[in-house]
Amino acid sequence: MAEFPSIDTDLLRTFAAIADHGGFTRAAEVVNRTQSAVSMQMKRLEDDVLKCALFQRDGRNVSLTPEGHVLLGYARRILKLHSEVFNTLRQPHMVGTVKIGSPDDYVMRFLPGVLSRFAQDYPLINVEVHCEPSVQLLQRNDLDLTIVTRKPGSEMGQVLRQERFVWMVAQGFSPHEQTPLPLAMFNTDCFCRTWACNALDIMQREYRVAYTSASLAAINAVVSTGLAVTAQLQSLLTPDLRIIGEAENLPLLPSASIVLLRKPNNASSPIIECFAEYIVEGFKL
Incomplete structure (x- = not known):
């Protein structure tokens, strides 16, 4: 040979x-x-x-x-x-399952890199990802790790990052000039929908929630065709969308904190803590 x-x-x-x-x-x-x-x-x-x-x-x-x-x-x-x-x-103890909950938008934006790096380093650990709005995730007690959105000042757990919500429309389209303003938003349990509608109510800007979905991909598909305006975290901006704001007669939106919660009243395992470290690093990117 x-x-x-x-x-x-x-x-x-x-x-x-x-x-x-x-x-x-x-x-x-x-x-x-x-x-x-x-x-x-x-x-x-x-x-x-x-x-x-x-x-x-x-x-x-x-x-x-x-x-x-x-x-x-x-x-x-x-x-x-x-x-x-x-x-x-x-590390024979690094075998098992970790259950994580996160809103759909963070799963699309941040978790692919986190999951890829973690799987490469710890291939024998199974990861269950549960996608739900923050409000619903806060009511669950069966998840090892939970990523949720909170207003600054009401954070719980470990803050992963803070950033502002912004209004977004498709490049080359102007649905924000319509009255009432057509919105594409997450379903009713979403923080960003509540904050956006409250801000419009305060400035007495007429609007209608024209499209709703639990999926960020579905919302972006509607917005990218010029049918509506959406409000999302700035890090979720895609190349086919642009940010608009006060110059287009839209209210300034609040900042949000993305936080990581651990399962209450539960001794954290090495697997959970290891995966938490990967999440913290992934949300810095």
Whole structure:
């Protein structure tokens, strides 16, 4: 049987970081190495180990060669298996299930990255995600971790981030010029719907809730076609939408706190605390 040189997982980890972040400089920050050290690692991988070019370099721009794309698939599989071995043998207690509740909008915006990183590091932990409005989630006591929206000053638990609600409409459309103002909002149990309607009532702006859904994707689909205005957290703004406000005769909306709650009267397990740390980091992005 032919003998091949072994591939250091550190080389594969750096290679994957370059592919994920589009260049050597950002990858160096991610793997906590200098840019010159990253360059030397990749030179070793290309020249000494695999003996083929993995990158196409055009000035500061870096892209993968066909061979690089092939390696990337294998690298991800090898790194995943490497992680599984260590997590299974070194942390056998990190096996089980964690139940998390979150409104639909946070699931779409923040949780994909959190879940992806957590699954890579702890592949034997099952995560149950329950999507409901904050009001309903606050009434449940069966969830290990819960992400909810609160007004500043009424926070409970650990504050993940604070940001303002804003009015959004589709690029190139002006439904805010209509009377009554057509709104696309979450269903009645949503904090943002209550705050938006209260603000319009105070300024005596006529409106109608023309479209409702429990799904952020459905609301964005309505708004992006120019049929209505919505009020959402600023971080949920998508490229096909734009922010409007007082210049368009709309009231200023309050800020909101996104908080993380732990199950009351329950000794937190290592699994729950570990996943909570990933959530905290994920909401910083």
